[in-house]
Amino acid sequence: MTDSTTGATVSAPDDPGYSAWRTAAAAVLAKGRRIDPADLPAGPEELLKATTYDGAEIAPLYTVADERAEQPLPGSFPYVRGGDATRDVTVGWLVDTRFGDDGGSADPAALNDRILDALTNGVSAVTLAVGPGAVAAGDLAAVLRGVHLDLAPVAIDAGAGTAEAASALFAHLDETPPERPGSVRASLGAAPLTDLFATGTEGIDADALAVLATDAAGRPGAIRAITVDGTAFHDRGASDAQELAAAVAAGVEYVRELTARGLTTAAALGQIEFRLSATDDQFASIAKFRAARRLWARVAQVLGSPEAGAAPQHAVTSAAMLSRRDPWVNMLRTTLAAFGAGVGGADRVTVLPFDAALPAGALGTSETFAARIARNTQLLLLEESHLGQVLDPAGGSWYVESLTDDLARIAWEDFQRIEADGGFRASTASGVLGERIDTVAARREADIARRVTAVTGVNEFPNLDEAVPAAGAPRLAEVRRYSARFEALRDRSDAHLAAQGARPRAVLVALGPLSEHNVRTSFASNLLASGGIAAESTGTVTADTLTDALEAAGERSPAVAVVCGTDARFADEAPATVAALRAAGAGKVLLAGPEKAWPADAGERPDGFLTMKIDAVETLTGLLDALGVK
Template sequence: MEHFALAKEFPPASEADWRAIVDKALKGAPFRVLENQLYEGFATSPLYTGAATSPARHGQRGWLIVQPVAGASLADAERQLADDLANGATALSLDLNNGPAIRKAAELKAVAGAGVPVFLAPGSSPADAALLLAKADKTIVGTAGFDPLTVFAMSGEVPADRKAALADTVDAALAIRERFPLVTPFLASSRAWNGAGGSAVDELALTLAAAVAYWRALEAAGLSREDASRAIGFKLCASADLFLTIASFRAIRLLWARAHEAAGIASNEHILLYAKMPPRILSAYDPQVNMLRATASVFGAAIGGATAIEVYPFDEAATEPTPLSRRIARNTGLVLQSEAWLSAVADPAAGSAYVETLTEKLAASAWALFREVEAKGGLLKALESGFVAERLRQTAEKRERAIAHRKERITGVSVFPNLNEKIALEEPAAIIMEEAHPTVDFALPAPGAGERFAALISAAARGVPLAELHSASRIVCDIIAGGALDVARRDAEPFEVLRQRADFALASIGSRPPVFLALLGSPSDYRARSLWVQSFFAAGGIEAVLPEEGFTDVEKLAAAFKQSPAPIACLCSSNSAYGELKGAAAALKRAGASHVYLAGPASLLASLDPNDQTAVDRLIYEGCNALAVLEEAQRILRVEELAEAAGLEAEDENFGAFDEA
């Protein structure tokens, strides 16, 4: 086997040989058409070459399977917790502000005593950490989730005393390091930068900037440089872009090592590198596709060297997760780790020319942006100046354009939608919280070397509710210029809003908004394009009305349109057939079509009859602004009005309400 070679029977081929074949296939087109421009500011090539002897970037083998503590009630949460732990979960995540209504430390006994690591959500406050740790012993493992700079970005508020902006979390971190040595106080997270639409470079650079700010603050408070760096972990978003996720997780290790080199100390290879699927990539419609996104997310994070991985249940964006969806989320990591054996090799991507190049480009670009942030005085000042928001806005707008034009496709939503899908979008269960600022009968000392957190721990241990702990530890804040980052929008949402309006209209009048497909010629002329057109309009919840056969006579076309329930029509055929049947668009307009679409590129217009050219209102083609076209179509069809008219009955079985439109 040591002499076995799969390619030994094939003649040797050089890159020049490959390039010659590619140039022939391109037929004069430039080679750059094969490159893929990334939001990160550089392009990927169709072929990479290089030695397969690059050293491993990490020695990580295996990862923690993280499940969130969730449930409509505390009893429900404890039941799900027991099920998760009995069936493979090896760590827990806890968000005290968006989970079961937990008020007192005693209610966290099952979580703190579960015997597995507990990760408080990034952005958790010292009060949250005090509630978790009040009844725990020093053997508890996990993170306190302190990430105040990200909180400032997401809330749009910053402490009025800028010099003490990190004082309370640093105070808590010092106490935690002394009393709970296995808990990592700070968790620098990319969630805000990802949620605001940033690129992988933005996420890496800004997360590193936050970590360095925490590092400096801890060292200034008295920790050694080495101990301060060990008090910080990272939480990165693991997207469905497999190779970009692999490279991002490898790159953060390079960046953290370079920061240590700049600080003059040896790098700590055993860092907490927590991965979570970002909510931005979830879809509410066709939610089963989220299982594929989750698989790619876990795969990429695992190969990239994550130490803990959490994925969302596939129905998270639409409704409250079910036991089945939670089980599938948990099993995604279990199967990839225990059956696919992704944990068998440390850094299996090492030596891949593409992954190595992508890793190095990400790290170099992120380091350059990090230095730019540092030159502005650090992340806090970069946030207040508007630099961060503007940087993220530019990338987000590029992404939004790509989604609107379907260059970035969302399966089940913007492409391949299923109009027959029945989905009930629900609001998450409301969490009943105590009054916003309850009366507090105790005062906390000023932040120092752990005294303030020790007082919080003591109060939590006495049974003081979480709401009072929050109130007692409040600080006066200013509003950041420009306000909070918009991190709540999912990529699929613009198209899903259209689908939801159409679904409401269906529920209201019993029919979907229709478009008449004017099929021209024979099936061989229109079949392929008609399938594309049906999918195009279905992405906006609009249903195609299909005639039994194609038309070769404009009068018959006009008569069929008049008998249909649709007020709009789309010409659909091959490029050559459009010119052969003159007057088709004009006939549809005379028959009462309020809007006539033509499926095809602008070059087709020259082949149309002049009357048809003036009758066509809009072209649709791959790469057009599909979102804008569908929004316009819904306005013409009065879908939003019909959706709001709850209880409106159709005047007849022939889409009477749409006839009126």
């Protein structure tokens, strides 16, 4: 068929090309289900669709039929393709690093040396923690000595001390004015509303915030007083649309409060920037930052100032996705997240150190090493992959444009719900906003527990032989990390190893030749390892040879035994094998396969069945209990 507007050939369900793909897909689906293709639904591609936690459907194939109207160029409303039409493509996004509470020395002179060294080696923006346990406000001038704020933007994170830190920054700018005052870019980081959601307290009241915003607006350059910190919602477990909706609702609340205290709408909008999380779902991250700009542009349009709707975006790689187990994989996760944020058009990107979820120094590596890897992750994307040299490179992608539209639509609906609750403060105070986020977080945790969602190195492909991390106060303790429940099981195993000199162990009883049992012995071994349980295989056995095989494996009466084999082999040999295990004194006997594989007329049944659909956390918790692991 042909698009009447563009004249382009459109692939649609009645198009021969699409029909050929559908036929091929149906053949693969039918083979996997061991049925005839004619027994599949009329639209077999529907079986391949995925649904996000926001309810957006991800199709298996996007065609010209999914094409959207072309978005305006960067710098033009609604800013989907970027808020800055003149962004220097030789620089790309700003490489941000956080200092002050990163484990390094807080001595002003030493910290200043570290910042200058980082700026010399690729960092182009600085986030500075100010307050107890970090940099003292009075030391800001010494810490920023030699930092050209007209070249390297500085963001402050001072919480309740924001006003004091802002005064110190302003004094530093007045005492040592930059060569180009009009080019100064700074963020004062006031985030009372998202602080209220995360901690229950606000660091600065609305009147003081208005004074701060007025002072910032009156200074040369681009100094923004307010940061809407969407990571507070993400760290609680929010979906992408929920994070965007809550962030927009908080932003609207700020605009209301500022305009009620005398600022114009345009001036209020000009005092707000957004900090959002980027995950290793690269396409979701790309769409998220594009949708965020559309949402805020719509707010500005409704308020009558669409030209002020291009708020800066600061991306931070997700803390929730970081694992404490096999933490080296976090380098890959943060690379994908930085890629998604950069391609999605974020103005500055912070990559969290790969070991940020572990106690400081737990891996025996230096803070300098972790910070260098985080910095070089972005530099590789910018300097070697040249990702910053094209604005909105994903623009026009049928998939990305569709996902952007869906995410913006769903987030706007969620934002309207928050407004119907009475606005951000009311929804936060009533607990409704948190409850909605908790519901999604629980769904995600259930998917991870059932291993529908893989966390590499944790619930899939775990490494039981990795060194046990050194003890210490865990970082990111307040974050609802995806891997936490499986890591708690591994912690139990580590404690058992320390006390007993060996990990808890289960025996895999293999039926049939290796070619038959290998798939399920591998599956069972992987599953058990994700809970910290080592697997010892007997090799191929029969009911008659089982006793000798158990003795050879060092488990004459295993506390946990898992029978592995094919469904056909189960039908012939599993009942006798289970009976022999019972006779040998085995405690808990499981079958690595579906319940339907157990012969209906067999005698005593196994204690459980291990499949891809079980709640692995619940099952593994029970197995650790059965193995006597405290």
